[in-house]
Amino acid sequence: MTLPTDPAENLAALIRCASVTPTEGGALTALETMLKPLGFLVDRPVFSEDGTPDIENLYARRSGNGPHLMFAGHTDVVPVGDEAAWTHPPFAAEIANGEMYGRGAVDMKGGIACFIAAVARHVEANGGPKGSVSLLITGDEEGPAINGTVKLLEWAASRGEKWDASVVGEPTNPDALGDMIKIGRRGSMSGAVTVNGRQGHVAYPQLADNPVRGLMSLVDALLHPVFDKGTRDFQPTNLEITSIDVGNPATNVIPAKATATFNIRFNDTWTDETLQAEIHNRLDQAAGRKKYRQGKKTPVDYELVWRDRPSHVFLTRDDRLIETLRGSIKSAVGKEPTLSTSGGTSDARFIKDYCPVVEFGLVGKTMHMVDERVAIADLETLTQIYQRFIEDWFGQG
Numbered sequence: 001m002t003l004p005t006d007p008a009e010n011l012a013a014l015i016r017c018a019s020v021t022p023t024e025g026g027a028l029t030a031l032e033t034m035l036k037p038l039g040f041l042v043d044r045p046v047f048s049e050d051g052t053p054d055i056e057n058l059y060a061r062r063s064g065n066g067p068h069l070m071f072a073g074h075t076d077v078v079p080v081g082d083e084a085a086w087t088h089p090p091f092a093a094e095i096a097n098g099e100m101y102g103r104g105a106v107d108m109k110g111g112i113a114c115f116i117a118a119v120a121r122h123v124e125a126n127g128g129p130k131g132s133v134s135l136l137i138t139g140d141e142e143g144p145a146i147n148g149t150v151k152l153l154e155w156a157a158s159r160g161e162k163w164d165a166s167v168v169g170e171p172t173n174p175d176a177l178g179d180m181i182k183i184g185r186r187g188s189m190s191g192a193v194t195v196n197g198r199q200g201h202v203a204y205p206q207l208a209d210n211p212v213r214g215l216m217s218l219v220d221a222l223l224h225p226v227f228d229k230g231t232r233d234f235q236p237t238n239l240e241i242t243s244i245d246v247g248n249p250a251t252n253v254i255p256a257k258a259t260a261t262f263n264i265r266f267n268d269t270w271t272d273e274t275l276q277a278e279i280h281n282r283l284d285q286a287a288g289r290k291k292y293r294q295g296k297k298t299p300v301d302y303e304l305v306w307r308d309r310p311s312h313v314f315l316t317r318d319d320r321l322i323e324t325l326r327g328s329i330k331s332a333v334g335k336e337p338t339l340s341t342s343g344g345t346s347d348a349r350f351i352k353d354y355c356p357v358v359e360f361g362l363v364g365k366t367m368h369m370v371d372e373r374v375a376i377a378d379l380e381t382l383t384q385i386y387q388r389f390i391e392d393w394f395g396q397g
Contacts, residue, residue, distance in 0.1 A: 003120040004034040007379040008100065010113035012093035015102035019075050021143040022053035027075035027109070031137060034116050035060045038123055040135070045155055047147035055140040055147035059156055062119075066131025069393060070166040071115045072149065072351055074141030077104035078368050085370045098376050105374040107367035111169025112137065114362075114379055118386035129394040134163070141347055149347040153354055163355040165321045165393070167386075168348045171364030172340075177381050178333035181325060182359035184341040185349055186234060186265045187313035189272065189306065190242075193218055193283065196301040199256040206295075211258040212246060213292040214300035219244075219260050221286035222279070227266070233315055234267030234341050237275075261307075267341075272310045280304065311345045318356035321393070325360060328389040332381055360385075 004010050013034075019025030032042045040060040048054045058075075080090040080103050088094040088101040095101075104110075112135075119133060136156070140148025173179040195215045200208025219241060227237035241262050248255040266275055287300040316322065322339065329337050337360075351357040362382060366372045 001037055003037060003124055005117050005120040005124060007110075007114045007117040007383045008376055010034060010116050011100060011105065011110050011374070011379060014075065014109040014113055015093040015100070015104055016091055017075070018091045019077055019104070019139065020079055021076040022055055022139060023076075024056045024139055028056060028058045028137065028139065031058055031060070031075065031112070031116075031135070035135065038062060038116075038120055039128065045152065047151040047155075049146050052144055052146050055138070055143075057139060057148060057152045058137040059134065059152060061132060061134040061161070062128065064128060064131045064133075066129070066394060067164040068132040068134065068162060069129075069390070070134045070136055070163040070351070070355065071169060072136045072166055072347060072357075073108050073112045073115075073169045074138045074148070074347065075104070075109060075112065076139040076142045077107070077109070078142050081370055087371050090372075095376065099373040100376060100379075101371060101373045103372055105366070105372050106171045106362045106364055107372070108170050108361060110374045110379060111171065111361035111382070114382040115169055115386050117383045118390055121383070121387050122390050126391075129390055131394050133390070134161070138347065145347070150350045153350055157354065165318065166348075166351050166355050166357040167325070167389070168346060168351065168357060168359040169361040170346050170359045171362045171367055172359050173361070173363045175365070176363060177378055177385070178329045178335045178337050180340045181322065181329070181337045182341065182343065182346075182348070183322060183339045184233065184315035185311070185313065185343070185345055186267055186341060187270070187272065187275075188263065188265055188311040188345050189275065190261065190263045190308055191279070191304060191306045192259055192261045193222075194257060194259040194303045194305070196303070197254070197256055197258070200254045202252050202254055205254065208254040209296065210254045211256065214287070214302065215244070215258040215260055216292045217286045217289050217300060218283050218302060220291075221282040222262060227278070228269045231267050231269060234313070237264065237266040237270060239264040266313060268313050268315060270313070272312065276306065311349045314349065314352045315341065316352065316356050316358055321356050321358055324393045325358060325389055328385050328392055329360070331388055332385045
């Protein structure tokens, strides 16, 4: 029986599955084909919620006597964009100049392919780890993240699954393998501020109330002063205005409403609740100022709506997990990775509620881009890192 020990072959099989969110595209079937010969029991639950697409997920476990390590990731990918702009077809897994091209090559089918190859090599050499290994794979990471990892974790935990540690195979390295391990993530919240005014003619502003003027005061309060200067482990909290919309096609009409949307990435100086309270306080104070609304006696009439569910800030402090992975990386590439909490959110924000979690995967330079690709040499190196980590974490190194 041939085991899936070649990460390039594993990745090619996954890339050839056009699993653009929310389509499974055959990717989970390809994974199941790789995992069953390794002794994994595979489940593929489908989760649903009104207003969102049904999502098929995969949970596979190879059981043993000892600790339980989870590898987490996703097989769904973002759309290819302009397919004609690709040098090689986005779902062909063609190799040129030592690189494999395809959507998902680094984000993150490549990481999954390498982990499976690492497990296969470990099984081939040692008969399996001294404990349990599971793969928790979703098809909803690039989408709304509602019917994916969060529900898959709940589903597995309800069946008695418990984990001692998790590695998420997202592409964490900015330039070269071994650059960076993600040991936490900033929190994320989005909101929209709508100012209600009074429509009128621009030549008679005294008869109207321009909501854009009020919105300028509120936006100014959101941006200044800075929320904090950062912490030892996190960058400073940062708010960005992502849209200002008036919906007014006329140049001689004062509009009735104006809306600004924003996203804020926050560190562990704040909780969701304290940060929301800070935002409300800033807006309330700014609503009474007359900086842009001279002559108006009433405060700015505004509404604040929080959008989506907030992503919570977290930091992993499990020394055994972190130091074992650092040692495996140093052994393979000869350098110490930086421990970082930079970047956006990932499914690690859900996993941290169940066990310590870190993220380490391929170089992310081409993720979501036309001609997404990965060096074949990097696939081999990441497989070696994962294999060494499995051996060391289970005490078989």
